[in-house]
Structures are given as structure tokens and as C-alpha cells.
Amino acid sequence: MGQIELKGVTKQFGDVEVIPPLDLQINEGEFVVFVGPSGCGKSTLLRLIAGLEDTSGGKIFIDGKDATDLRPAQRRLAMVFQSYALYPHMSVRKNIAFPLKMAKLSQAEIDKKVEGAAKVLNLSSYLDRRPGQLSGGQRQRVAIGRAIVREPAAFLFDEPLSNLDAALRVNMRLEISELHNSLKTTMIYVTHDQVEAMTMADQIVVLQAGRIEQVGSPLDLYRHPRNRFVAGFIGSPKMNFIGGAEAAKHSAHEIGVRPEHIKAGQSGEWQGRVTVSEHLGSDTYLHVQTDHGLINVRADGEIGLHHGDTVWLTPDPACIHKFDANGMTI
Amino acid sequence: MARTVTTQRKVIVTAIAWTIAIAIFFPILWTFLTSFKTEADAIATPPKFLFFDWTTENYTTVQGRSNYFLHFWNSVIISVGSTVAALIIAIPAAWSMAFVPGKRTKDILMWMLSTKMMPAVGVLVPIYLLFRDTGLLDTRIGLVIVLTLMNLPIVVWMLYTYFKEIPGEILEAARMDGANLTREIIYVLTPMAVPGIASTLLLNIILAWNEAFWTLNLTASKSAPLTQFIASYSSPEGLFYAKLSAASMMAIAPIIVLGWFSQKQLVRGLTFGAVK
Amino acid sequence: MATQASRAAGRLMISPAVILLFLWMIVPLGMTIWFSFLRYNLLIPGDNPFVGIENYQYFFTDPNFWPALWNTLTLVLGVLAITTIGGILLALLLDQPMFGQGIVRVLVIAPFFVMPTVSALVWKNMFMNPVNGLFAWIARTLGFAPFDFLSAAPLFSIILIVAWQWLPFATLILLTALQSLDSEQLEAAEMDGAGAVSRFFYIMLPHLARAATVVILIQTIFLLSVFAEILVTTNGGPGNASTNLTYLVYSQSLLQYDVGLGSAGGIVAVILANIVAIFLMRMIGKNLET
Structure with missing residues (x-):
């Protein structure tokens, strides 16, 4: 189980409407990522689902039952916080056992479940340590352990990787994905990092100013962004936007081309001069000043262009996104 | 470096x-x-x-002549009693202000502080008369009441500054994990706040132990704490330096020791968190 | 950021503290204000007629009032000067690397924990006594006549005693503030060519200003109501030479049993303290913003 449905949910803080009426359906077993720039309301939305905030209007259904007025503990949801929110005065074992203790399980059952979770998460040898004695990644795993022992209807993750360094973040991303594959429980994951969203999600929900801009699978959003905002937010490096005459050629108000869909060569459509070149070996990133503004280009492998070189750019005609004056995709 | x-x-x-x-x-x-x-x-x-x-x-002479232990015991009961009473009232209040702050929380904090600014002498007369008429003069319970109320603002403030440092996410995690409010406070908040609560306790015992306006004005003999006991040495025993010194040492030694342990917290408590 | 339920719990849990403090503040203060308008002497039984501002007129024209006000201010300013300047110097000293820093700190802080009646008695008898006091012995050894501190300079002597009690407080707070100064700031100033003196005046002193203000304001609140030290050493005398406002109100209400007059004096003291309190509250309130 683990199907969640929001119907006309709104949230106001005082006079400020953080989330205008919003509908969303999350299916059982899905890995759904809420992504958007900071302040877009994605964390608030998660906290509304968790029951840590009251909705100002609308209904939340969990597995078909109205959960709008239930206390957080009664919603059968588990949450992993950005700061991990481990209890610093309890050992790892007691941290993981805490929700079971609150549910008044027998000690034998608690022990069995804690050992089981510890094994899955590679924490068995750390059970008697305090959170303060663990590394960031281990703390993260304890927080996840505390969530999985409850066998919840769904997991909620609130930017769980933002306190980790880059290398560890990639690792934990894989671990969480694996966990989802083995548990098959619904997961809702909040992040501002579109790479996390693209790599982990079954469904991505792109939010801006409390509104849902688009819902879809990662590749769906990448290939068919509904509007200019989603187009610019998904994909890295960001899509190039060109307006004016060049856009008019495609009978659009503005066109967008992803850096990986532009070819750099000795001849082509747009002439420009390289201002910065970044050579990663596997890829080359070029920042090119053209008549249409600064254009980013991503080329596979190494191409020998450097600061000051003149270059011609050609967009792949099949991958040009067209937008109207309201920023909607044509 | x-x-x-x-x-x-x-x-x-x-x-x-x-x-x-x-x-x-x-x-x-x-x-x-x-x-x-x-x-x-x-x-x-x-x-x-x-x-x-x-x-x-x-x-031995001081103890024999003026019943030192009675006064010592009075001091202990009055300072510990008023501090514990203040803590019991203040912990829920500080929890509320630190974790469910409303629009008026700041005003309430400042108002509590302002009650501490009122000079005791401004309410000496009514308190004295109220105590006289209710039979609370020269009783330990009377002093406990006054000192509890006197130190309540400091206790609330100190606890508030300590609670503020506990991340709200941890309490939310407990809520998600199925703890109700009581269990949240007992299992999660209180253990995490133990150092803060302990130093609040310590500082307020010190303040109450040394309080010398109400203790001098509201007690005479049987419930007199050490402040009053020493004041009674003013004359003529004051001229017997050795005995005066012995009595003084007995009155200040316990609190100096406690005080040395709470130096750091002292700054925070006495400046209402303005200097840390 | 919370739910309705927790907000309701919050209101419930804060109410005992608020209600108790509200009663503690409003009931006695209201009574004091009421009494201050009555002719009310415990020695004179019968009605306590309403007499308007008569008590205030008596209080302000009492020959002891202006000296008491003057003494209060002298006491406050004298102690503040000694403790603030001494505290800054001591804090700078204690911040230096030295052997046994912990013990030095412990010794310096100790007087703050001595109860006021003890410090007053010890200073009065064992140090300032003109016959057997240690100061008298030092004076005689150096060939001077012993100085009778508490008779000849009662207010000055009390200032010394009170300053001894509060110097550790000022030192401790200023030292804490000094230690919170980012050492990179000082190093940056050094790289910019500032010498030790310039660093003190341009970096350290401004950094200490805030803590010093807090020290001054908090001490003022406490110093306005110095009582035990006066009661034990001089009883406000000789004459009214060391009577401050607090002691004056005490003697009018509990020694002369004039409730009306004492209440009027109490209200005057409250007003005086509130003037200081307003500044202090602004300081602390600003700190709450963060």
C-alpha cells in the first residue's frame, strides 16, 4: 500500500499563499521527486503530506482514506530529514528502535527488526555508538534505518543528501535507489538538485511558487518540457534560450536548444568566439559569445578549442524547443 | 592559528x-x-x-550558639525549592516559546523580562502586608513563593535560549515516529536539554541563596536563611572576628563551589542571552 | 511552523507562567499605587483616608529624599565606573596566555558568589574597622593615622564593597565577549598594518561595546536596589550620608510604619528603574531578532 492523493490542497502562512490549490496523485510503489528552486513550496508540500503542517484547505488521502486531520504518527508515513534529526542522546540502536518503542512493540520484536534494518544498511557494527561518533553517510543511513523499521506506507525524504559531500552524495543516491528497488514502497523525495531528480525518480513533479509546472518521467520532462521554466530547470548545463529574429525564423517568440544539441565546427549557422573552455576529457564545455548572446555548448570527448578561438555553431533542428510569448511550449 | x-x-x-x-x-x-x-x-x-x-x-561555637544548621537547612529549602518550582512552571513555557513561537512570543519574553526590572522595594509594602495578613511572614513557604516568582523570568529566558539551540526537526522526527507531546518532551526534549536545565538550576540556586532583600525583610528567626543569620552577626558578635569568619565561611563555601562550576552559564543567564 | 494542535498545546503550556507573573506584577504594584494615595500608618489605627498626592508631596519634600536620590546615583555611577573600566582591563589581562589561567579565573570570579550580607560584614569589621581592621594596621605600619572608613566616608566605603562584588561579573562577561572575537579579524587588522594600540581601539573596543552596554544596564538595575550592604554596614548613616532610595523606602515603611509614604517612595523607585529598563530591553530585544 502507499497511494497518496492531494485534492485542492492549499497552504497559507498568514496572508501569504504558499501553495495555491493543488491536485496530485502518487501511485503505489512510485518514486516521486518534488523538485524546484528554493522557496518553491516543495518542502512545505512534503510537510503537509507528513502532517507536520495543517492544510489551509483541501484534502489529503492516503490509501483512499481521508488523512487530512490525522496526527503525523497516525498517517503511517516515515520521514528522513535534511539534518537527519537523529536523537543525539540515544545510541544508534535506540534511535532505530524509537518508533517501535512508541508503537509499544515487544522488546524481542524490536530487537529483531533493528538487527534486520542494521544488516540491510550495513550498520551492524555501529549499533552501540552515538550519532555524534558517526560520519555523515552513516548518520544518513541511521535516519533511513529509523524510517524503514516502521514498514510505513510511504517514505518522505526532505533534501536528505544536501549535507553530504559530492562523492558521498552519489553513493547515497545509489543506495536509496537500490532501497526503493528492494522495498518497492512509495517514496516522496524533495530536492532542489535536478540531477538527483533525473537519476532517481519514476515521476518528477516540478514546482514553482507552489504551483505544479509539470509532472512526468525524467526523460519525458527532458524531451517535452511543457514550458520555458521546466525546459530551463531540467538538464545540465542549462538550455540556451534565443529570442528575436532567430526565434522568428522558427515562428516562435523564443527558442531553446540544449548545449548537447549544438555542434561546434569550422562552419555552421552561428559564428562566435570562445570566451571560456572547460576540458574534462570526457566532455568539453564551451562558452561562446555570439550575435545571439552567450551560448553554452557541450561536446563529447575533447575538442581542441580555446579562449579566443572563432567557432561556428549548428543546432540540431530536431531538438529545437519553441516557446510562445507566455513561455508555453508550441 | x-x-x-x-x-x-x-x-x-x-x-x-x-x-x-x-x-x-x-x-x-x-x-x-x-x-x-x-x-x-x-x-x-x-x-x-x-x-x-x-x-x-x-x-562548633557558631553551630552551638546560633543553630547554624537550621539556617543552612532553611537556605537549602528556600533556594532549591524556589528553583525547582520555577523550573516546573518554566519548562513547558520555554518549550512553547522555542518550538511553537507565535506572533506574540517575542512580546511575552520581553514582558517577562520587564517584570524582573521592577525594583523589589516598589512592592515591599503590599507583599509585607499580604504576608502578615496570611500568616506567611517568617515562613519558608512564603519565601519560596516570592523567590520562585522573582526568578521565574530568568529561568524561562535561560531555558528558552537553550531550547532554541535544539533543532526543531528532531522533535518533528519524534512526532513522525509516533511520540505524543508528553513523550516528545520526556524522551527527546528533556534528555537533550539536560545540560541547559542543569545550568539553569545551578545559577538560580546561587541567585536564590544570595538573595538579600526579601530574605531580610520577610523573615525573622525560625525560617531565616543564612543571609539573615549572618546579618544578625552585625553586632555585637561582629567584633568576634574568628566566629564571624567561621559563620561567613559556612554561609558562602557551598555556593562558591557551585558557582565555580557554572561560570559559563552565568554569563548567559545574567545577560538574558545577550552575551554568550 | 506547526499545526493547530501543537499551537493549542503551546498556549496551554505557556499560560501558568504568564498568569503567575502577571499576578505577581499587577497585584502588588496596584496595591502600592493605591496605598501611595492613602494616609496609612500602621501605628495609627482607624480609617485610611484618600489623600491624593499628599504622600508624594511629603516624599519629595522629605529632607532625606534629595540626599537619598543623590546617594543612589553616586553609588550607581561610582560602582559602574570602577567595574566597567576595571572589568575591561582585567578581561584584557585574563585573555593573555599565562600559566594557571583556570585558577586565576576561579579566584577572580569568586567574590560574585559571596552573599551580600557576608561581604558587607567582612569588609566592615575585618578590613575597614579603624581599630582592628587590616587597613588600619596597614595605615599604622606606614605611619598614617587609621582612617575610619564607615564613619568618615560611608558612601565611598559602600561603593568599594559593592564594586568588589560586581567587578567579577563585569570581568566575566567582558572576557566572554572578548573571547568570542574572531581572531581572523585581529589578524586581518594586523596585516593591514594596525599596531596593538590601534587594534584595541578600532577592533576590540567596538566589539566589547555591546557587552559593556549590557554590563552597565544590568548592573544599574541591581545597583539601584542595593540594600543589604547598607543595612549591615551603616544603617544608612551617619545621618542620611549613606541612605539610598531603597533604604529610605524600607525605613519609612518598615521602621516608621508609614505605608502611604513608603508606597509613594516605592513608586518613585519603580519609575527610576523603568527609565533604565527601557534601554536595556531595547538592547536585548534587538538580540532576539536574529
């Missing part, structure tokens, strides 16, 4: 600092020494610093 300091400079600084520190501490040291002298040695000219006949006779 700290730089290496020349030993010569360090020695000079050490000498100056120790001289000043001992000068500041000297009245306490002198009282301590005098308390072990005979009365004759205590007023000897020139004064005897270390070479005199050490005696503990003064301590």
Missing part, C-alpha cells in the same frame, strides 16, 4: 595576573584563615597570616 608567545612575556603576564587575582580573592582567603584562629590571634597586631594555632573551635 595561535602564535607562539615568548616565555618571558608569559611569565610577566602570569605574575601580574596572579597578583591581581589574589588581591581580589584576598577578603575571602582572609576570612577563611581567620575562621581557624583564636579570637586573640584574629585581632593580633601585626596580623598573623599562616603561623598561628589552627583551631576548629569557632565552627
